[in-house]
Amino acid sequence: MEHGHKQSFASKYLFSTDHKVIGIQYITVGLLMAVIGGFLAYVFRYNLAFPGKDIPLFGQLLPQQYNTFITNHGMIMVFWVGMPILLSGLGNLLIPTMVGTDDMAFPFLNMLSFWIFTLSAIVLIAAFFVPGGAFGGGWTMYPPLSAGGYMNTSPDLLTALFSGTSLMILAVALEFVAMLMGGINFLVTTINKRAKGMTPWRIPLIVWFLDIASVIFMFSCGPLVAGAFMLLLDNIVGTGFFDASRGGDPILWQHLFWFFGHPEVYVLLLPALGVLGEIIPVFSRKPLFAYKTIIYLALASAVLSVVVWAHHQFVSGIDPRMATFFSVGTIIISIPFAGIFLAFMATLWGGSIKFTVPMMFALGFVALFLVGGLTGLFLGSNAFDIYAHDSYFVVAHFHYTLFPDIFFGFFAAFYFWFPKYLGKELNVTLGKIHFWLTTIFFNSTFFLLFFNGLHGQHRRINDYSFFGNVAMEPYSTFEKVATISAICLILSQLVFVLNLFKTLSSGKKAAKNPWNAATLEWVTDTPPIHGNFETFPEVYRGPYEYSVPDAKDDFIPQNVAN
């Protein structure tokens, strides 16, 4: 094994096959995409609160641009921020170190995965600069808007291929190839490369969850890729798969899309729950409550996740008997997640809780996700969903699930593992300021939108001054509060950026195991060398042995024999 040998800059940072570098690359690109996604959100939120006004740093927003911006905001935040940061980023950083091995099973494939992902991001952004602009028919890409050149005129094959619609489909397809390569790597590494003694029930929760998320992703992405293939053919070859006038069916796309799209929610949720599963025991100094049960619950949710998709289609013209089936399925799937959260709360119970920055983000996640999860129960029942469909109630609901999930989950992981993987201590005060500003402004951005939605505001309308009956007071004030808060929310991330760069340039060197955690990544050097371990560790115990009576410290690392 080539431990920590000298490498050129390109092979060390650009075309590295080291899983840690690839993980950091994924997170970096994900954060850069978050800047773009955040900027789009800023522009259309500003337009909603102050329609017709010039937007600072942008100018006038045309109605078609509004559509393009909300579409790409959704696409970017789910597929180019959530996926690379939570699944690929954390998966690459953590899996090999936590199962106690030197690298992924297929390091070259892993490097390829990152570069294909980067290419997909470039293709997506390139769509903004082709004639006709990027696709603007909503991130779900429903036909007929996405098929047959409704959004872009496509007279010949080449123009059709380089239209905003086709480029978005291609970008998604490329991204899926990248994620598939990553997922295969995660699973094979966990199955075949675990350290001696790392039996299945000694694998840390986050590794389990990343693997379950990969399985869900791989199981559900096939039909969407099939659908995307057909949609691309509709656009560039002129087939009529989703064209009702030619014997096709636009609803078919919705089924293929949501068969993937709903499990995708759990693909994003499980890694972040895994982060909680690592952080909460460490800062409660207690073993994770009901470790095995949590894994069984996650497996149950994985199975259920593929039979709930049509709850996104209650207003698409669905058989009421089928709607009932999907309503019931949707409400049932909240049970495993309620169980998982309950187990986390039980872990806190009676523990000696330390409010460190990662712990604050972890607990903030739980509190905010509760709001998102509970409103999800309302929306799952089709009677209510028909009323609330496509309103700001839905917008507020999924932002209350996905924002805590992607950002609080990531920040918790960032403040927790940064000292290990980059070897510097972050500033605690700035971390706490970052947490409080993010929490306050997130809530003031989205909470009021629940009321706007219930009042009947539809999410696809760019200028409510034309709809006086739903834009009266206090709802137009709520819009302004939401916009100003959203701008503050984006600006408060500067605290995070400041902390990051300050630490990288002048941070104190971090200790080997600053949090006294028991899993294997804390056994490595800080930061871990290429190849992770000087000698491969042997595992003797489960991952959460905290507050052990009669132990030397209050915890026993996994690699310590009795």
Added chain:
Amino acid sequence: MELEFSARVHEKKVASDGVVGMIFLLATEMMFFAGLISAYIVNKAGAMAWPPPGQPRLPIAVTGVNTVVLLASGVTMWMFAAKNKRNTLSDNKVIGKNLMMLTVLLGATFLAIQGSEWAKMLHFGLTTKSSMYGAFFYTIIGAHGIHVLAGVFTLFYMMRKITTGTHPSPKSLIDSTAIYWIFVVAIWPCLYYLVYLS
């Protein structure tokens, strides 16, 4: 060799990395074809007449023969992989190379026959735009064709690696290639039945 080394410092492998990875890839592929097939079945069930009047009929007999060709290539691949599994010679010694050549030949024959039938059908006026019948035919059978083509390339890659002896674990390479090829062969009769016969 690789397996022994890992047994000392790692938990025992379930199967070689290549095989485990291939199984996950094929599970995804299975769902891809399931997506296409279910779209096809739903559309067919809702159509007025299937196949639609005025559209050419698919070449059932020739494709039937072609099915036998592809199945035969699956059998030769299976025999080749099984022979090498029982093979107790040193790790880098591969036996039964004729079976490997035969597999490539049969796979390429299948592609050639498919190609010539496609050319005929396009000539008769069955295109992706002419009807949903044509669109689904070319999409599903084309998707399978791309997989066969990828399989033939993979077989070539395997042949080169084996004959030059440059792969670290040829048995794992043979196993994972065999699994892929047999998957591509095994879904073909299902597609043949669904698209050509029913």
